[in-house]
Amino acid sequence: MELREYIRILRTGWVLIVVMALLGVASAAVFSILSKPQFKASAQVFVSTQSGGTVQDLVQGNTFTQQRVKTYAGLVTTPIVLLPVISNLHLSVTADELAKTVTASAPLDTTLIEISATSPDPVKAADTANGISESLTNVVQNIESTGSQTAQVKLTRVKEADVPATPVTPNVPINVALGLFVGLALGVGAAVLRHTLDNRVRSERDVAAISPAPILGGITYDPKAPKRPLIVQDDPRSARAEAFRTLRTNLQFVDAAGGARSFVITSSIESEGKSSTASNLAIALDNAGHKVIVVDADLRRPKLAQYMGLEGAVGLTDLLIGRADMEDAVQEWGRGRLHVLPAGSVPPNPSELLGSAAMHSLVRRLENEFDYVLFDAPPVLPVTDAAVLSKTAGGAILVVAAGKTHRSQLGATVTALENVGARLYGFVLSMLPVQGPHAYGYQSYGYGPVYAQDEITTGKDSRQMNHRRVRGLAG
Known part of the structure; x- marks a missing residue:
């Protein structure tokens, strides 16, 4: 490892090193107190x-x-x-x-x-x-x-030997210094060992070691995220909202020569932030003037309707089995350029539905009618839904939770997508720390008003947006 890597390890494990040093000093002090003077x-x-x-x-x-x-x-x-x-x-x-x-x-x-x-x-x-x-x-x-x-x-x-006035042992200063040295050595060794054994993804470097696909964005950890999942709408001047706008900008340059784009937003395991990423990215694209539809393709644990504040009784499942028409399932959100297709009823065979000819036909139709089509799909490793859908759509964007996803899990996910021939557009690092050696940079900058193209209604008006069924979509 390079010197920079060792410095990063020390910064990461400084708490452990300090604790071990204090334990060494305390142990030396206790030993000195309990030792019989000689x-x-x-x-x-x-x-x-x-x-x-x-x-x-x-x-x-x-x-x-x-x-x-x-x-x-x-x-x-x-x-x-x-x-x-x-x-x-x-x-x-x-x-x-x-x-x-x-x-x-x-x-x-x-x-x-x-x-x-x-x-x-x-x-x-x-x-x-x-x-x-x-x-x-x-x-x-x-x-x-x-x-x-x-x-x-x-x-x-x-x-002649004189009667000594002071003991030669224990030598408290030497014992404490030795305890401090041993504690620091053990702390540094433990920090290096923990880094060596740690298999979790923590930074862009860990992702780059697994796949050459680019890092499209990084989202910092927010403990209040469950209470305000739509951060781009609720707090557009925040650092996290700016991170989603940066993701939007990077996504616009992905395969710029292509036509309509469809992306499957997925992850390796659950609870990595794929649903919030999909919904906030859709809002950011809508704010930039694009015609966007976000589809809840997680037919096992749908969350998109709840995040967007919509009725999700009728949705993708009903479209695929012919129980509902497009205008009955798709709902407008916000100013009318962002559309949402909820998951609908939970079916007994999600993988089969997502890999069906009806789904393939629906993806092609959505690509023709919208500038961007975003699919919120289940994690790749537990089920095959996302891999199947990624092959049908344009490709996949992997959300990777820093400090949670293991490198072996991410490697298995990339391999699973490659095995089905799906294209991997890139990665989005989520839950990045705001402090420490792996901290993400957005929080260090101050922001003024939001960008001019992002005409976002905040406060009370954001809770009174008119969400309505879509009428007059191309048949």
């Missing part, structure tokens, strides 16, 4: 040898002493040194247990041995360090003495 005391022993007065004897003696220092430092944790200390101080531990609390080091190029002892009791730590230094002196004296000859090596305690 005190450390140190004593120093000087190692010397007896040598002649010549320079050569002094050099040889110094080299011999430095070699001996490393050996004597290793003796500090052996039972021969520790057992006398345990006996003298009346410690209730074994030599091995005491050895774990004792360290001995020899600074480079010196003949000093530093002996340190750690204990929860500061007095015991000092006594142990002093006792070990004295025991080491005696042990070395006994080992180096041979027969009647005195030892050539002499150990002298040059620094």
